[in-house]
Amino acid sequence: MILTQCAVCATELGLSLGKKCGRCSTRYCGPECQVQHWKEGGHDNLCKKIKKAGGAEQYNANTKYAEAVAVTAEACAEDTKGQTCYICTQALHWKTKESLVRGCSCRGTAGFAHVSCLEEQAKILCAEAEENNLGAKVFNERWARWHTCSLCEQWYHGVVRCALGWACWKTYVGRAETDQVRGMAMTELGNGLSAAGHHEDALSVGDAELATARRLGAPAESILVLQTNLACTYGRLGRFEEAVSIRRNVYFGLLKIEGEESRNTLLEANNYAADLRCLKRFKEAKSLMRKPVLVSRRVLGDNDRLTLKIRWTYATALYMDDGATVDDLREAVTTLEDTDRIARRVMGGGHPLTLDLQDCLRNAQATLRARETPSGSA
Ligand SMILES: [Zn+2]
Ligand SMILES: [Zn+2]
Ligand SMILES: [Zn+2]
Ligand SMILES: [Zn+2]
Numbered sequence: 380m381i382l383t384q385c386a387v388c389a390t391e392l393g394l395s396l397g398k399k400c401g402r403c404s405t406r407y408c409g410p411e412c413q414v415q416h417w418k419e420g421g422h423d424n425l426c427k428k429i430k431k432a433g434g435a436e437q438y439n440a441n442t443k444y445a446e447a448v449a450v451t452a453e454a455c456a457e458d459t460k461g462q463t464c465y466i467c468t469q470a471l472h473w474k475t476k477e478s479l480v481r482g483c484s485c486r487g488t489a490g491f492a493h494v495s496c497l498e499e500q501a502k503i504l505c506a507e508a509e510e511n512n513l514g515a516k517v518f519n520e521r522w523a524r525w526h527t528c529s530l531c532e533q534w535y536h537g538v539v540r541c542a543l544g545w546a547c548w549k550t551y552v553g554r555a556e557t558d559q560v561r562g563m564a565m566t567e568l569g570n571g572l573s574a575a576g577h578h579e580d581a582l583s584v585g586d587a588e589l590a591t592a593r594r595l596g597a598p599a600e601s602i603l604v605l606q607t608n609l610a611c612t613y614g615r616l617g618r619f620e621e622a623v624s625i626r627r628n629v630y631f632g633l634l635k636i637e638g639e640e641s642r643n644t645l646l647e648a649n650n651y652a653a654d655l656r657c658l659k660r661f662k663e664a665k666s667l668m669r670k671p672v673l674v675s676r677r678v679l680g681d682n683d684r685l686t687l688k689i690r691w692t693y694a695t696a697l698y699m700d701d702g703a704t705v706d707d708l709r710e711a712v713t714t715l716e717d718t719d720r721i722a723r724r725v726m727g728g729g730h731p732l733t734l735d736l737q738d739c740l741r742n743a744q745a746t747l748r749a750r751e752t753p754s755g756s757a
Contacts, residue, residue, distance in 0.1 A: 381548075381565070381587045382436055387412035387420060394590050403429035404436070433553055440549035447542040448477055448494045454538050455480040459491050465530070466496035482539025483528035490530050494539070498546040501525045505560075525567050536574055544571020557595060562588065569608065578615045585609040603632050607647065610654070619657045626651035640678045645671050645685060652692045661700035668693040682725050684732070690718050691736055698743040708747040715740040 383392055385408035390397075397406045398413060403426050407413040416422040432438040452459075459479035463470050471478060472493045479491045501524035508518040525547045527534055535543055544567045551564035565588045572581040589605045606629050613622035630651045633644040648671040655664040672693050675686040691714075697703060698711035719740050722733040 381568075381584055382406060382439055383583060383587055385412050386422075386435075387416050394587060394594070400426060400435070402426055403438070404434040405429060406435065436552050437549065440545060440552050444542070444545035444549045447538070447545045448475075451480045451482075451494060451538040451542040452478040455482070462488060462491040464492045464496055465490065466492050466500060472496070480539050480542070482535045482537050484531040484533035485528060490528060494542045494546060497524070497543060498550070500529075501543075501547070502550055509560075522563065526570065538575050541571040541575035541577065544568040544574075547571075556591060562591070565591075566608075569612075573612060573615070578612055582609070582612045582616065585612055599632065599636060603629050603636075606632075607650075610650070614654060614657075619654050622654045623651070623658060623660075626654050639670065639674055642679070642685065645675050645679070645689060649685070649689050649692050652696060656692065656696055656699065659699075661696045662702075664696035665693065665700070668696060681721055684726075687718050687722055687725075687732070687736075690714050691739065694718070694743065695739055698746050703746075705747070705750055708743065708750060711743045712740070712747050715743050 382405075383394065384390060384406075385392060385397060386405050388408060390408040392406055392408065397408050398410065399406050400413065400422070405416070405422065405426075407416065417426075429435055429438040432441055456478065458481055461470075462479055464472070464479060467473065472495055475493070475495050477493055477495060480494055481490050481492070483490055485491075501521070504521040504524055505518065507513070508521050525543055526540065534540065547564045548568040551558075551561050554561040565584060569581050569584040569588065572578075572584060585605065585608055589602070589609060592602055592605055606625050610622045610625040610629065613619070613625065626647065630644070630647045633641065633647050637644050639645075648667060652664040652668050655661075655667065668689065671689050675683065675689045679686045694711040694714040697707045697714075700707070703711075715736065719733070719736050722730065722736050726733055
């Protein structure tokens with residue numbers, strides 16, 4: 380979605396290959412596509428307009444933003460009927476004529492706004508923090524306005540998050556590639572696209588982000604964070620092979636940088652094993668998780684939510700494997716019984732995690748029973 384393809388034939392160009400239009404920076408794989416675009420693709424008419432808007436990336440961001448605002452207002456039409464914007468107090472935006480949206484945890488008559496008004500608010504707050512050198516802490520607090528509602532302090536979700544992602548990207552896309560804020564805006568766009576279910580687009584943004592970070596020599600920690608996001612996107616697309624190979628990298632990277640007792644390392648071990656499980660590579664998941672199970676229980680404690688998840692992942696890898704021994708199945712059942720008890724105590728019986736755990740426990744018990752009956756192979 381950030382322009383990494385030939386504008387005509389969609390050949391992948393990465394961040395630097397190909398040929399640019401000298402006026403507007405639209406990119407092509409080569410002169411043939413460029414000529415064709417000019418003669419038949421309408422570029423002769425658009426080129427000036429794109430240049431005036433600030434170049435191909437800016438023009439694309441503006442266009443996608445406008446589309447996203449229209450889609451979002453449409454999706455929110457029912458919810459926002461008869462309401463007014465809490466920022467400009469109008470129903471229809473005075474300048475853009477856009478209608479209202481809401482996509483956070485605000486209820487009742489609270490939280491209705493125009494995407495433009497939310498954008499303006501975030502833009503002004505961040506600009507003020509930069510101009511007055513208010514420091515990283517204040518800047519980051521204000522940056523939250525791009526993804527979090529100032530009234531209910533909850534993340535925007537779905538199409539609203541996506542529209543704000545485009546708003547953020549169009550605001551900062553013109554900055555130098557080395558400017559950290561441009562990278563942050565790219566992250567907002569990627570998260571927004573994911574929130575609206577546009578995972579293919581989120582993937583190309585994630586790829587571009589990672590390639591940029593590598594080229595600029597970003598620290599290993601930042602690269603690992605970007606890789607984690609990318610692995611999540613691959614997972615959402617059901618592309619677990621790709622997800623697993625990235626997870627592997629991230630896990631061993633974290634192991635080296637932060638050590639086996641770090642929460643990040645344990646979390647990534649769990650993500651890696653969960654993706655292995657999706658590929659039915661249970662043996663690998665099992666042997667990967669053995670150590671993290673012990674470490675998380677010792678370092679985080681049995682009541683920690685991550686410890687519960689890690690033990691759960693381990694137990695499911697144990698019982699879902701067709702080659703599991705009766706001992707494996709017993710261990711899985713014992714582990715799930717124990718985590719179920721803890722989950723009910725810590726999070727309550729109605730919590731989604733507790734309910735999922737109970738489902739797993741029932742499955743594991745059924746698998747064990749089937750194996751222990753005389754006709755079984757045990
Ligand atoms: Zn081409
Ligand atoms: Zn051009
Ligand atoms: Zn407004
Ligand atoms: Zn809210």
